[in-house]
Amino acid sequence: MNIKWAEKLRKSLHGTADSLGNLCVESFHYLALFGIGGITAWAAVVTFLEMLSKGGVSVDDILLLFIYLELGAMVGIYFKTNHMPIRFLLYVAITALTRLLIGDVSHHKAPDEGLLYVCGGILLLAFSILVVRYASYRYPSSRVLDANGKEVDEGR
Template identity: 50%
Template sequence: MQLQEFNWLHNKVKQLADEVGSLLIEVFHYLALFVIGASIVWSAVIAYVAMIHHGHATIGDILLLFIYLELGAMVGIYFKTNAMPVRCLIFIAITALSRFLIADIQIHHQADKEILLISAAILLLAIATRIMPKPPSDNG
């Protein structure tokens, strides 16, 4: 009879530990998403204030704001679905490469191999978004 009581106690302790562990993971998940989201907003505000201070916004500045917007959307999607939106990461990479490409052209004013490589990378990422299976929520 004691073995049965021990097994019952063991199962109850394990169940309680699992529930506490799940709660801690969920709290960490929400806390981490909040910190990431707040950091994105903070960075976007600082970038915007710098644009105001300069008196104008360049195309690179505007693309940077789009990167912040896409990062915020990615956090929102992850918050709602608990699924990593890989497509958002690819869109962010495309925007970042486009921003880099525009900045490089503005500085050097000449075509070189680097422009071709960045353009090829953007093309590969765009193709990747087309061949990736869509999440169920996007099929409608």
Template identity: 45%
Template structure:
């Protein structure tokens, strides 16, 4: 019974990954079509394409490894903040711009901390009977 539960959860994960993959490809296609219709490519467009690329990479890593590195969403958040700063800076006051720059700095520091922790304390392979790294 427990094995069926694990299989069902894995199947649902793959179904969700497939939905995310299709939606990401559709959104990237819409962004490319919009750039084509406008006849130009802006820095904001390129940053948006990088976000889609990171989402695709994250999806691929999850398909291959069965787990999601915490760094990937952090990278996506950094690029999203950079895109927002690129688009909205003229309309923001100095404190908001400084706060968003500080957010990018904090996210970057989080990547360093996670990366350092991964190097110094690497994951052990998990088996279904040892979820969460607990020892029997």
């Protein structure tokens, strides 16, 4: 009889600790996402106001706004799906390298081998997106989650 009581107490403590741990992790995720989303929106507004105050817009400025847009989209997708698509990070990286490429060529010096490195990086990232898209199409995730995020066995 004592053993059953101890096992019941252990399961109860485990369930409470598991629930508390999940609450802490989810709270941290939401707090961090709100912070990242807020900072991204703030940075986009500041950049936009700076563009208005200087009276002109460069391609660098537009590409920077696209980076903010992609970061905001990533936060929004994570809120909705609880998954972070790697493709959006690759899009941000491509946009950042394109911004670097345009800024370097138009503002500074004549093109050199650094230009080839940046272009090679963009090409590598574009190829990475192709690989990720092919892999997700060819090998889709077969996990089904319930409303609590627990995996559901559908008779497989």
